[in-house]
Amino acid sequence: MCEPFIHNHQYNAIKKQLATLQxxxxxxxxPKIVEAVRLSALTWIHEAFSxxxxxxxxxxxxxxxxxxxxxxxxxLQSLEPYRASNLQVTEKQIAKLYPKIKKLKAPDLGxxxxxxxxxxxxxxxxxNRMFLVYTLDGEPVGIEGRxxxxxKGVCFICNRVEAVALFTTIAKSRPAHASPDYxxxxxxxxxxxxxxxxRNITDVAPLEKFLREALKKD
Numbered sequence: 001m002c003e004p005f006i007h008n009h010q011y012n013a014i015k016k017q018l019a020t021l022q023x024x025x026x027x028x029x030x031p032k033i034v035e036a037v038r039l040s041a042l043t044w045i046h047e048a049f050s051x052x053x054x055x056x057x058x059x060x061x062x063x064x065x066x067x068x069x070x071x072x073x074x075x076l077q078s079l080e081p082y083r084a085s086n087l088q089v090t091e092k093q094i095a096k097l098y099p100k101i102k103k104l105k106a107p108d109l110g111x112x113x114x115x116x117x118x119x120x121x122x123x124x125x126x127x128n129r130m131f132l133v134y135t136l137d138g139e140p141v142g143i144e145g146r147x148x149x150x151x152k153g154v155c156f157i158c159n160r161v162e163a164v165a166l167f168t169t170i171a172k173s174r175p176a177h178a179s180p181d182y183x184x185x186x187x188x189x190x191x192x193x194x195x196x197x198x199r200n201i202t203d204v205a206p207l208e209k210f211l212r213e214a215l216k217k218d
Contacts, residue, residue, distance in 0.1 A: 121194030145169030
């Protein structure tokens with residue numbers, strides 16, 4: 001048995017690929033079209049897990065033989081033991097990410113399944129602040145800012161229509177010779193419910209791009 005290696009966003013992406021393949025298997029009568037969809041899913045697997053070893057590739061490539069609804073369910077269940085967390089963080093580390101906030105209302109990590117969590121997100125309603133913690137380049141990073149609830153919209157992180165808020169934070173970068181009161185605010189619409197966002201996210205690139213801009217990381 002290989003070690004856990006499938007991160008939350010990758011698992012979600014696999015589910016999305018499986019849903020497309022299962023729909024083709026159950027509704028499309030032309031076998032050539034079904035096989036084209038299957039090949040597309042397999043190609044995505046190989047590209048998404050380009051560094052996988054032989055045992056990992058064998059596990060993932062089993063979708064090549066899926067046809068019936070129960071087989072898709074069993075396949076997803078077989079991947080559960082291989083789900084891994086890319087968010088390695090402790091409550092003390094979270095507190096250190098926000099040294100200026102004395103009464104930080106961070107989530108209880110004991111109640112969070114980190115294998116199903118790409119990032120930690122929470123709000124402090126009283127302070128009108130939203131917080132986000134993520135592992136970037138192997139280390140935990142955190143940003144916080146104001147949030148303004150909006151109607152349903154497309155979240156920039158998970159690219160799904162959900163209840164969103166405009167999250168605005170102050171970027172740490174500043175031009176040379178800038179005045180002392182200079183600041184640059186950047187914002188994006190994102191899910192208010194981070195649990196829903198973590199169930200939907202399939203690509204971490206938009207999140208990482210935003211964090212790099214906010215934290216001035218190359």
